[in-house]
Amino acid sequence: MYRMECNVVGTLISGKIDCGDLKFKLLQNKDKPVIMNLTIGSIDNQHLINSSSFVIGTTIKGAIDDLDLVVETLKECGFQRNRFYIHCDGALFGVMLPFLKKVPQITFKKPIDSVSVSGHKFMGCPLPCGVQMVRIEHIDGMLSKNIEYIASRDATITGSRNGHAPIFLWYSLSIKGYKWFEKEVQKCVNNAHYLKERFKKGGVSVMLNELSNIVVFERPQDDGFIRHWQLACEGNIAHVTVMPNVTLEILDCFMDELVAKRSMWFKDRGKQPPCAASQIGEENCVCPLHKC
Numbered sequence: 356m357y358r359m360e361c362n363v364v365g366t367l368i369s370g371k372i373d374c375g376d377l378k379f380k381l382l383q384n385k386d387k388p389v390i391m392n393l394t395i396g397s398i399d400n401q402h403l404i405n406s407s408s409f410v411i412g413t414t415i416k417g418a419i420d421d422l423d424l425v426v427e428t429l430k431e432c433g434f435q436r437n438r439f440y441i442h443c444d445g446a447l448f449g450v451m452l453p454f455l456k457k458v459p460q461i462t463f464k465k466p467i468d469s470v471s472v473s474g475h476k477f478m479g480c481p482l483p484c485g486v487q488m489v490r491i492e493h494i495d496g497m498l499s500k501n502i503e504y505i506a507s508r509d510a511t512i513t514g515s516r517n518g519h520a521p522i523f524l525w526y527s528l529s530i531k532g533y534k535w536f537e538k539e540v541q542k543c544v545n546n547a548h549y550l551k552e553r554f555k556k557g558g559v560s561v562m563l564n565e566l567s568n569i570v571v572f573e574r575p576q577d578d579g580f581i582r583h584w585q586l587a588c589e590g591n592i593a594h595v596t597v598m599p600n601v602t603l604e605i606l607d608c609f610m611d612e613l614v615a616k617r618s619m620w621f622k623d624r625g626k627q628p629p630c631a632a633s634q635i636g637e638e639n640c641v642c643p644l645h646k647c
């Protein structure tokens with residue numbers, strides 16, 4: 356939207372931003388201010404750094420970027436507070452994170468500038484919506500203007516927003532309550548760990564970030580199976596996002612079908628499970644080359 360030129364910053368196998376590469380790119384762009392988008396439990400965090408330096412994450416592995424290490428890296432590279440902007444993209448996991456124990460803190464007590472979460476994912480709002488919290492100084496100018504045709508102050512790009520969305524968000528929070536969120540978040544993370552163990556027992560390459568409900572595994576070899584289970588795939592991996600509706604029975608049914616299908620796909624000696632080491636690490640890959 357801003358027509359900024361971007362450079363891609365690499366990721367670690369876990370999917371987190373690679374702060375070594377970030378440092379390298381920051382030093383190459385020292386003369387420009389930085390806009391960064393960190394991903395909070397996203398699906399594969401690939402980061403772009405703009406020529407006025409801009410970093411964006413995308414999703415696949417459910418990794419939470421290390422905010423403290425990013426801030427330290429910015430400092431090490433000589434970026435003062437007034438020369439960087441950090442947005443924390445919390446989409447799905449940003450809503451879940453506060454309900455887990457011993458997790459990284461995403462807070463305005465740290466030098467971040469904005470945080471966003473989706474309303475139509477974990478909160479279950481029936482239309483796409485979200486919440487964006489921004490330090491007041493970044494939107495002060497916009498808020499001082501009255502938008503004529505709504506006779507109100509507004510900081511959106513279009514001067515227009517959905518009035519139903521806050522009602523759905525409020526309703527979801529009120530009807531479910533804190534205890535529901537705490538219980539369901541824990542259930543999703545536990546079920547994700549259960550699924551990981553089932554993959555391991557089934558001899559399937561698998562990776563799960565400790566604080567995540569997204570299980571990454573070997574890409575199934577049959578498009579029909581992928582379509583049936585609506586799996587998002589990338590290269591040699593696919594992932595399952597374990598949401599509150601995903602019960603142990605569903606996971607068992609999925610695994611039983613996968614195990615049965617795999618024995619057919621790899622029946623002939625010539626056909627082997629794909630190698631996923633470059634995407635999930637050698638230690639998680641059980642292709643013939645990496646199987647111990």
Ligand SMILES: Cc1ncc(COP(=O)(O)O)c(C=O)c1O
Pocket residue numbers: 394395396397398412413414444445446447472473474483484485
């Ligand atoms: C990290 C991240 N950002 C943004 C999005 C998109 O969010 P929304 O649907 O609220 O636009 C996703 C979707 O999964 C995501 O994982």
